[in-house]
Amino acid sequence: MIQSLLILSPILFSLLLLRINLIARNILSILFVVMLSSFSLFNFISLDSPVSILFPHYFHNIFILLDYLVLLFFLWSGVVKKHLLVTLLALLQIVLYSGILLLKPTLLSSDILVDNLSSIMYLIINIVGGIIIIYALEYIESEKLSRMKKNGFISLLFLFLGIMNFIVSSNNIEVFFLLFELTTLFSYLLIGYRKDELSIQNALQALWMNQLGGVAILIALFFSIMKYNTTYFDVLMANIDPTFLLPIVLLVIAAFVKGASIPFEKWLLGAMVAPTPVSAILHSATMVKIAPYLILKLSFVMSGFVSISITLIGTFVFFSASLLALSKDYFKEILGLSTIALLALMMALAAIGSEQAMNAALILMVFHAISKALLFLQVGILEKNFHLKYVSDIDGLINRSPLVTFFIIIGFASLTLPPFGAFVAKFMAIESIANEITKNPLYALVLVFIALGSVFLTLLYFKVLTKLFAKDVDYKQESLKISKYYTLPSFALLALLVIGIYVIFTMGLLSGAELIVPTVLVSLVPLLFATLTFKNAHRVKEYNCGEKEEIELAMFYFNISHRLQKLIYSVAIFGIIILLFGVLL
Amino acid sequence: MIEFFLIIFAPIIGGLIYGFERVLRARMQNRQGPPLLQPFYDMLKLIDKQAFILNPYHSILGIMHFFTLWVVVAFIILGENLLYAIFLHLLSSIFLILAGFSVKSIYSHIGANRELIAMIAYEPILIMLAVGFYMINGSFEIALIRENSSSIFSLILLFLAFLTLIPIKLKKSPFDATEAHQEIVGGVEVEFSGLFFEFIYMAKWLEYVFIYLLLMLFAGDSVLLGTVLFVGVFLLINLLDNSTARVRIDHLIKIVLSIGLSFGILNLIGLVYV
Numbered sequence: 001m002i003q004s005l006l007i008l009s010p011i012l013f014s015l016l017l018l019r020i021n022l023i024a025r026n027i028l029s030i031l032f033v034v035m036l037s038s039f040s041l042f043n044f045i046s047l048d049s050p051v052s053i054l055f056p057h058y059f060h061n062i063f064i065l066l067d068y069l070v071l072l073f074f075l076w077s078g079v080v081k082k083h084l085l086v087t088l089l090a091l092l093q094i095v096l097y098s099g100i101l102l103l104k105p106t107l108l109s110s111d112i113l114v115d116n117l118s119s120i121m122y123l124i125i126n127i128v129g130g131i132i133i134i135y136a137l138e139y140i141e142s143e144k145l146s147r148m149k150k151n152g153f154i155s156l157l158f159l160f161l162g163i164m165n166f167i168v169s170s171n172n173i174e175v176f177f178l179l180f181e182l183t184t185l186f187s188y189l190l191i192g193y194r195k196d197e198l199s200i201q202n203a204l205q206a207l208w209m210n211q212l213g214g215v216a217i218l219i220a221l222f223f224s225i226m227k228y229n230t231t232y233f234d235v236l237m238a239n240i241d242p243t244f245l246l247p248i249v250l251l252v253i254a255a256f257v258k259g260a261s262i263p264f265e266k267w268l269l270g271a272m273v274a275p276t277p278v279s280a281i282l283h284s285a286t287m288v289k290i291a292p293y294l295i296l297k298l299s300f301v302m303s304g305f306v307s308i309s310i311t312l313i314g315t316f317v318f319f320s321a322s323l324l325a326l327s328k329d330y331f332k333e334i335l336g337l338s339t340i341a342l343l344a345l346m347m348a349l350a351a352i353g354s355e356q357a358m359n360a361a362l363i364l365m366v367f368h369a370i371s372k373a374l375l376f377l378q379v380g381i382l383e384k385n386f387h388l389k390y391v392s393d394i395d396g397l398i399n400r401s402p403l404v405t406f407f408i409i410i411g412f413a414s415l416t417l418p419p420f421g422a423f424v425a426k427f428m429a430i431e432s433i434a435n436e437i438t439k440n441p442l443y444a445l446v447l448v449f450i451a452l453g454s455v456f457l458t459l460l461y462f463k464v465l466t467k468l469f470a471k472d473v474d475y476k477q478e479s480l481k482i483s484k485y486y487t488l489p490s491f492a493l494l495a496l497l498v499i500g501i502y503v504i505f506t507m508g509l510l511s512g513a514e515l516i517v518p519t520v521l522v523s524l525v526p527l528l529f530a531t532l533t534f535k536n537a538h539r540v541k542e543y544n545c546g547e548k549e550e551i552e553l554a555m556f557y558f559n560i561s562h563r564l565q566k567l568i569y570s571v572a573i574f575g576i577i578i579l580l581f582g583v584l585l
Numbered sequence: 586m587i588e589f590f591l592i593i594f595a596p597i598i599g600g601l602i603y604g605f606e607r608v609l610r611a612r613m614q615n616r617q618g619p620p621l622l623q624p625f626y627d628m629l630k631l632i633d634k635q636a637f638i639l640n641p642y643h644s645i646l647g648i649m650h651f652f653t654l655w656v657v658v659a660f661i662i663l664g665e666n667l668l669y670a671i672f673l674h675l676l677s678s679i680f681l682i683l684a685g686f687s688v689k690s691i692y693s694h695i696g697a698n699r700e701l702i703a704m705i706a707y708e709p710i711l712i713m714l715a716v717g718f719y720m721i722n723g724s725f726e727i728a729l730i731r732e733n734s735s736s737i738f739s740l741i742l743l744f745l746a747f748l749t750l751i752p753i754k755l756k757k758s759p760f761d762a763t764e765a766h767q768e769i770v771g772g773v774e775v776e777f778s779g780l781f782f783e784f785i786y787m788a789k790w791l792e793y794v795f796i797y798l799l800l801m802l803f804a805g806d807s808v809l810l811g812t813v814l815f816v817g818v819f820l821l822i823n824l825l826d827n828s829t830a831r832v833r834i835d836h837l838i839k840i841v842l843s844i845g846l847s848f849g850i851l852n853l854i855g856l857v858y859v
Contacts, residue, residue: 417676434719444853451709459701469686471640514669521653528645537636542690543775551691556698
């Protein structure tokens with residue numbers, strides 16, 4: 001069974017990695033990533049009907065044991081680090097979980113259910129995640145850590161891929177809860193990997209916020225058992241009573257937490273202290289994708305009220321996170337906020353529930369993963385090779401490394417402009433919302449949020465380029481050499497973006513001309529850059545109105561006032577409260 | 586066939602509109618003004634100039650801006666997807682902005698930054714406009730919008746919002762802060778010269794064609810209404826240009842966006858209920 005291989009092999013492989021030397025580790029890891037990617041691709045192509053697997057009974061006992069271990073570890077961390085909130089939430093989770101174990105629901109189903117959605121998630125997790133791990137092989141070598149710890153880092157990442165593969169195949173909410181907690185555990189461990197003051201503090205913050213999500217799942221599980229007598233997603237959704245959607249809404253709130261939607265966005269931004277491959281793999285490419293995945297899974301059973309509420313909250317977060325990002329200077333934070341924004345958009349689209357909107361959410365999910373991974377890899381290169389973290393310091397990068405500049409521009413362009421996948425998703429999103437307005441005028445507001453949010457994001461992405469793209473006429477030095485481990489993964493992601501354009505063409509979402517024309521236009525630019533030099537034209541200096549002063553370029557920022565920030569939080573929290581109470585009444 | 590010629594001659598049509606505009610503006614100010622074909626004389630003169638460039642990237646991006654804009658206009662003439670054309674237009678603007686960023690010139694940078702900020706003002710309105718047309722015609726296809734009867738009365742508020750963004754795109758007072766020739770010497774254009782400026786110059790003409798083609802969509806299948814709209818808006822924009830002072834860039838955003846969003850949202854909701 002290819003699905004069980006995808007789940008189990010990374011877990012076994014990660015154990016193997018712990019005690020081998022550098023070269024063997026690198027070669028084996030690359031081969032293994034290629035294998036995982038081919039498995040996920042094979043599964044995607046060959047899957048005709050959903051595959052279901054039933055676990056034997058003793059498996060559940062192992063899961064229960066693991067669950068208690070994880071929860072006790074949280075409790076222990078809370079006590080040792082003297083963090084009251086973590087401790088209390090861990091206790092609450094243990095109590096709730098023990099209570100749930102006493103209940104014996106009778107409606108059973110298969111524990112693993114791999115459908116089309118899971119197959120697409122496999123692709124994202126294994127291909128994009130795998131590429132990031134290859135990059136991490138080089139990255140972690142430049143950290144001051146022991147060999148054991150370096151290998152441990154890589155094997156943690158592989159272990160994480162296995163868990164991600166598991167979580168998107170799980171049909172049992174109990175198992176889903178365990179895996180959800182495991183991803184929380186991993187983010188806690190990986191964020192705190194550097195063990196300094198700030199890392200530990202942010203790791204704890206990530207922990208307690210994600211624990212909230214865990215509590216929400218447990219309560220959802222409780223109501224699901226009480227009302228629907230089941231712990232299985234498919235049974236729950238098949239028997240759903242539209243007047244009692246509380247379990248669904250609680251799961252959605254867990255998704256909001258995992259997707260770092262405002263007001264839960266602090267943990268994802270705090271996670272930026274972690275080594276860059278971690279930010280890339282956990283916090284933009286794979287883990288946070290659990291959020292839109294969950295909503296895509298649940299959106300079939302949402303009532304009109306639940307659906308419009310989630311869409312409004314999501315698009316509001318999309319709009320506000322993009323706005324907040326305009327005031328930031330730290331590169332990772334800019335990327336983080338744009339991830340938060342786009343995740344919220346995916347969730348909003350998924351909740352609409354029409355076929356077109358859900359397809360848009362899926363396409364956005366896939367291409368966001370590729371583009372964000374590409375961008376995060378460049379952030380890592382900037383950090384390691386140029387010692388740059390702040391956008392305002394990246395002055396004239398094009399002189400020193402045209403390649404990295406090129407990847408950054410492609411990364412940003414692929415999130416907004418035609419012909420790239422994310423653009424197609426935006427395009428479909430607007431069309432699907434235009435269809436909804438006639439049914440519910442509130443969607444006009446959704447449209448405004450999307451239109452404003454996407455223009456803010458465009459502004460954000462291209463304002464970041466302000467300084468790094470400014471070519472110095474006099475600059476004569478050679479550009480800096482960058483390790484192949486760093487550039488090859490970026491080229492692989494670029495190839496994925498191009499393949500994506502072809503896939504969209506075969507899906508018939510846009511006409512041939514609509515895809516080919518911008519593709520030609522966009523690819524002409526680097527081609528012309530490389531070939532045209534205008535040898536015959538005279539070179540001149542910039543026009544400066546006769547001033548002799550040295551010019552210093554700067555990027556503009558938007559000052560987001562404290563009041564506005566508070567307002568954004570209040571609206572977001574208010575939205576979630578409305579959603580929760582609305583579904584109770 | 587006629588479409589083919591329209592596409593080929595689109596820059597020339599834009600140049601003629603621009604030339605006529607200069608004549609009209611001069612008459613409004615009681616002066617003789619240049620001849621109608623002055624823009625083309627300018628072009629001939631520019632070809633003879635020596636080529637001066639700062640760096641190849643800058644020049645290439647300028648040329649790409651022109652070609653992309655030409656493609657956008659071609660898509661609209663061919664009756665393709667409206668929303669798509671708007672996004673492709675975004676790509677062409679981005680090329681220009683990147684060109685502005687690619688040199689270490691202060692005016693070019695200020696201009697590119699303003700160009701980028703001005704996007705906040707007009708892009709959401711263009712999207713809402715497209716959605717408005719979609720709700721009436723059930724499709725973004727421009728060919729279909731042109732076949733159906735005029736929708737100007739159902740989209741009257743969006744039409745007004747659209748009027749406010751025309752001066753931004755055509756660099757007309759009161760919303761010409763992005764170019765602002767007196768303060769930032771033309772913004773993004775400042776570092777282009779000779780042959781390369783020609784592309785930027787022609788791109789400006791294409792911008793005219795783009796805007797007026799969008800305007801014609803309000804007329805639907807009525808040629809008469811299209812002519813009236815064109816002449817009326819043409820006069821109005823130039824009258825405004827002659828009689829108003831430049832607005833600061835932040836005020837520009839506030840004014841256009843607040844009008845655009847409130848009118849747009851009212852119009853879209855109105856389409857559902859009225």
